[in-house]
Amino acid sequence: MKLMATVNETEFQFxxxxxxxxxxxxxxxxxxxxxxxxxxxxxxxxxxxxxxxxGCTLNVDVRDPRERTRKGTGTGVAGRQNILAPMPGKxxxxxxxxxxxxxxxxxxxxxxxxxMQNEMKAPKAGTIAQLNAMxxxxxxxxxxxxxxx
Numbered sequence: 001m002k003l004m005a006t007v008n009e010t011e012f013q014f015x016x017x018x019x020x021x022x023x024x025x026x027x028x029x030x031x032x033x034x035x036x037x038x039x040x041x042x043x044x045x046x047x048x049x050x051x052x053x054x055g056c057t058l059n060v061d062v063r064d065p066r067e068r069t070r071k072g073t074g075t076g077v078a079g080r081q082n083i084l085a086p087m088p089g090k091x092x093x094x095x096x097x098x099x100x101x102x103x104x105x106x107x108x109x110x111x112x113x114x115x116m117q118n119e120m121k122a123p124k125a126g127t128i129a130q131l132n133a134m135x136x137x138x139x140x141x142x143x144x145x146x147x148x149x
Contacts, residue, residue: 002142004084006061011082013065013142065142080129081148083120085139089113098131102148109133109145122148 005012023037035042045052051060065084093110096102102122109120130147133139 002065002140004063004065004142007058009059011144081123081126082144083108083123083146083148085111085141085143085145086118086120087111087113088141089118089139091133091135091137091139091145092117094131094133094135096128096131096146098128100128102126102128111139111145120145124148 001016003014003016005014023035026034028034028043031046033044033046035044042053049059049061051058065086089111090113091109092112095107095109102108102125104122104125106122107119108122108128111118111120126148128146129149130144132143132147133145139145
């Protein structure tokens with residue numbers, strides 16, 4: 001299962017099944033885990049969105065990109081926003097270009113999956129800082145299609 005994680009404000013995509021196959025995890029007590037990976041032993045403590053690994057504390061948010069939340073008109077959405085592919089598919093239309101100014105709720109890109117077209121909309125007003133998708137391209141779930149600043 002592919003998941004997205006934000007660790008100290010840096011985005012990552014990873015495959016949970018691949019990661020778990022490479023390690024042995026034992027819960028020592030609630031919230032405290034002993035992990036053996038590649039011959040290295042780690043002690044990991046998980047507390048309310050923070051993970052402490054061998055004394056180093058990280059702010060972590062893990063989410064499934066298939067479970068999108070509706071942000072409405074973008075009220076309260078701040079900072080850099082990555083628009084991710086909600087499912088594997090094909091880019092049918094790109095409605096914006098890098099540098100374009102967009103409004104909250106404006107259509108950005110259309111992805112087709114299983115004969116259904118899904119239009120990704122801007123969660124906030126801003127500028128297209130990065131455009132990664134091209135019409136006709138195949139995309140994977142969780143792939144960053146574009147970035148709004």
